[in-house]
Amino acid sequence: xxxxxxxxxxxxEFDLIRRFLAEPSDAAAAATAGGVLVGxxxxxxxxxxxxxxSTDLTxxxxxxxxxxxxxxxxxxxxxxxxxxxxxxMAARPLGVLASIAVPAGERxxxxxxxxxxxxxxxxxxxALLGGDTxxxxxxxxxxxxxxxxxxxxxxxxxxxxxxxxxxxGRLGGAAAAVAAWLAGGEPDAEARVAFARPVPxxxxxxxxxxxxxxxxxxxxxxxLAGDSGHLAAASGVRVVLDSGRVxxxxxxxxxxxxxxxxxxxxxxxxTAGPGAAEAVRAAFTAAYGIELTQVGRVEAGSGVWRMxxxxxxxxxxxxxxxxxxxxxx
Amino acid sequence: xxxxxxxxxxxxEFDLIRRFLAEPSDAAAAATAGGVLVGxxxxxxxxxxxxxxSTDLTxxxxxxxxxxxxxxxxxxxxxxxxxxxxxxMAARPLGVLASIAVPAGERxxxxxxxxxxxxxxxxxxxALLGGDTxxxxxxxxxxxxxxxxxxxxxxxxxxxxxxxxxxxGRLGGAAAAVAAWLAGGEPDAEARVAFARPVPxxxxxxxxxxxxxxxxxxxxxxxLAGDSGHLAAASGVRVVLDSGRVxxxxxxxxxxxxxxxxxxxxxxxxTAGPGAAEAVRAAFTAAYGIELTQVGRVEAGSGVWRMxxxxxxxxxxxxxxxxxxxxxx
Numbered sequence: 001x002x003x004x005x006x007x008x009x010x011x012x013e014f015d016l017i018r019r020f021l022a023e024p025s026d027a028a029a030a031a032t033a034g035g036v037l038v039g040x041x042x043x044x045x046x047x048x049x050x051x052x053x054s055t056d057l058t059x060x061x062x063x064x065x066x067x068x069x070x071x072x073x074x075x076x077x078x079x080x081x082x083x084x085x086x087x088x089m090a091a092r093p094l095g096v097l098a099s100i101a102v103p104a105g106e107r108x109x110x111x112x113x114x115x116x117x118x119x120x121x122x123x124x125x126x127a128l129l130g131g132d133t134x135x136x137x138x139x140x141x142x143x144x145x146x147x148x149x150x151x152x153x154x155x156x157x158x159x160x161x162x163x164x165x166x167x168x169g170r171l172g173g174a175a176a177a178v179a180a181w182l183a184g185g186e187p188d189a190e191a192r193v194a195f196a197r198p199v200p201x202x203x204x205x206x207x208x209x210x211x212x213x214x215x216x217x218x219x220x221x222x223x224l225a226g227d228s229g230h231l232a233a234a235s236g237v238r239v240v241l242d243s244g245r246v247x248x249x250x251x252x253x254x255x256x257x258x259x260x261x262x263x264x265x266x267x268x269x270x271t272a273g274p275g276a277a278e279a280v281r282a283a284f285t286a287a288y289g290i291e292l293t294q295v296g297r298v299e300a301g302s303g304v305w306r307m308x309x310x311x312x313x314x315x316x317x318x319x320x321x322x323x324x325x326x327x328x329x
Numbered sequence: 330x331x332x333x334x335x336x337x338x339x340x341x342e343f344d345l346i347r348r349f350l351a352e353p354s355d356a357a358a359a360a361t362a363g364g365v366l367v368g369x370x371x372x373x374x375x376x377x378x379x380x381x382x383s384t385d386l387t388x389x390x391x392x393x394x395x396x397x398x399x400x401x402x403x404x405x406x407x408x409x410x411x412x413x414x415x416x417x418m419a420a421r422p423l424g425v426l427a428s429i430a431v432p433a434g435e436r437x438x439x440x441x442x443x444x445x446x447x448x449x450x451x452x453x454x455x456a457l458l459g460g461d462t463x464x465x466x467x468x469x470x471x472x473x474x475x476x477x478x479x480x481x482x483x484x485x486x487x488x489x490x491x492x493x494x495x496x497x498g499r500l501g502g503a504a505a506a507v508a509a510w511l512a513g514g515e516p517d518a519e520a521r522v523a524f525a526r527p528v529p530x531x532x533x534x535x536x537x538x539x540x541x542x543x544x545x546x547x548x549x550x551x552x553l554a555g556d557s558g559h560l561a562a563a564s565g566v567r568v569v570l571d572s573g574r575v576x577x578x579x580x581x582x583x584x585x586x587x588x589x590x591x592x593x594x595x596x597x598x599x600t601a602g603p604g605a606a607e608a609v610r611a612a613f614t615a616a617y618g619i620e621l622t623q624v625g626r627v628e629a630g631s632g633v634w635r636m637x638x639x640x641x642x643x644x645x646x647x648x649x650x651x652x653x654x655x656x657x658x
Binding site for chain 2: 035036039040041044045047049051053054055056057059060061062063094095097099101127128129130131132133134135136137138139141143145147
């Protein structure tokens with residue numbers, strides 16, 4: 001249930017759909033009473049028994065170009081992106097369903113795509129439960145549904161004033177690859193891997209949640225500026241980013257905009273009560289070989305703000321973009 | 330987890346994908362041990378706790394044409410088709426996730442599509458749990474994932490020699506509509522409704538399963554000939570169809586081929602032990618206003634056979650077709 005940088009965009013019509021998804025119907029209200037803990041609007045839905053479910057679209061010409069990815073990588077990436085929504089909820093992966101449509105003349109493409117998808121599911125300990133297949137009269141189309149289990153899911157809505165804001169790993173690698181491709185070049189190997197073979201932070205999220213660290217969490221699919229905006233809106237708080245502290249992926253060089261506005265890093269972004277993340281930071285890095293970095297704080301208010309050089313605050317441009325939006329496809 | 334008449338087809342490559350989905354991986358094997366009762370290959374997957382999940386693709390130019398359906402009908406039909414996979418397992422619907430991609434210039438289309446989808450979910454008592462949205466650089470894509478619960482799911486694999494074969498309702502209505510459109514005409518109102526507003530047989534399936542009637546069951550998405558072949562293969566039996574007894578939808582007129590080979594009726598097809606279906610037939614019709622009709626029997630062997638006029642048997646053409654396969658799209 002993600003809204004990545006390359007999704008429909010922020011038009012009025014799309015807001016309508018969002019509202020539609022968020023507005024409870026009679027059946028939804030009954031279901032909430034009877035079995036749905038978390039409905040639309042978080043990274044994934046959660047049923048009363050702790051079942052977590054989410055679905056994630058990947059479309060050729062919107063989320064990737066054919067020339068960017070080998071078919072196995074496309075399958076891996078689509079599945080990893082969907083699994084990342086389970087990580088965002090601190091859910092243990094259980095199964096994956098894959099719907100795939102490929103052009104009629106290229107049916108063989110489905111085999112390596114499915115192999116990559118399956119490899120990502122295997123790596124996460126998730127079973128391939130099924131799916132659907134069709135020819136496509138247009139682009140390659142992949143929709144991956146993931147099922148998991150979270151006895152205590154971490155929502156987007158739990159951040160409170162006084163919390164600190166953290167990210168795992170380093171940001172901007174995938175965006176650096178996209179930027180290189182869009183400029184007509186080839187990304188360097190590290191950037192390419194960040195885009196083509198993201199690894200969802202499933203174990204990391206469980207580890208943090210088992211220690212009660214995150215008060216709110218999501219995965220970075222829109223970019224830090226946009227995603228911390230989602231967290232702020234869901235929690236009813238203001239997020240203040242200290243952009244100078246954002247850990248840059250080596251491939252992003254000094255381009256802080258790629259880390260703030262570029263999406264698809266699939267790192268975790270979470271808030272924590274005073275001292276909670278600091279207390280586990282060293283153990284986390286020892287366990288997983290990546291850093292936890294504080295990138296901001298939570299205050300009363302709304303929206304995403306950035307600290308200025310003189311110690312003031314200014315509203316943050318949300319960033320996030322559609323790679324191809326301007327091409328009029 | 331359906332394979333409708335308009336899906337990829339029966340080529341060698343597609344068999345490969347099917348095998349891929351069916352072949353257990355290490356993770357799948359672990360999951361089977363740890364939580365998956367039914368993996369790929371049935372109408373839906375079933376987890377150990379009785380959670381049933383399935384996903385169903387609907388693509389413009391493959392499964393429908395824009396001129397055939399109003400956007401609300403498209404949403405309804407896509408959701409009903411997915412819910413029908415829950416009926417096939419005798420599962421109670423719980424929730425629906427919808428992934429939808431529409432052309433960038435027609436974003437408003439997503440609103441009525443989603444409204445129709447939601448109406449079908451509401452009618453089934455299923456909550457809209459979430460989804461994903463994107464623009465499409467090509468046709469309209471819809472992928473609907475359904476979640477339900479079946480303490481005792483009815484599989485495709487339970488048919489035994491001596492069982493009888495039954496269907497609910499009348500067959501061939503949706504195929505009559507497609508035939509009219511493909512011939513350049515307009516279907517009559519009953520045929521159009523059969524295609525545009527199918528009603529998944531959810532309550533009917535639960536009713537039958539609660540009485541222990543079906544030994545094996547699926548929903549008719551490929552057509553009776555093709556779908557009874559799936560049932561025969563899963564159960565390791567031969568199905569003998571008495572095609573003269575197949576109940577024809579009024580819109581199908583005398584075209585028995587539409588009932589046998591045409592898909593998307595979303596009626597139930599099930600096998601039952603001797604006398605079991607006969608015993609509940611009148612009560613079923615009293616409860617739901619539709620008939621249960623015996624259309625064949627189960628024998629030792631394999632494949633689908635048809636009784637000939639002289640009382641012999643001949644192998645049945647599986648029927649099932651891709652509406653647009655020959656157009657080379």
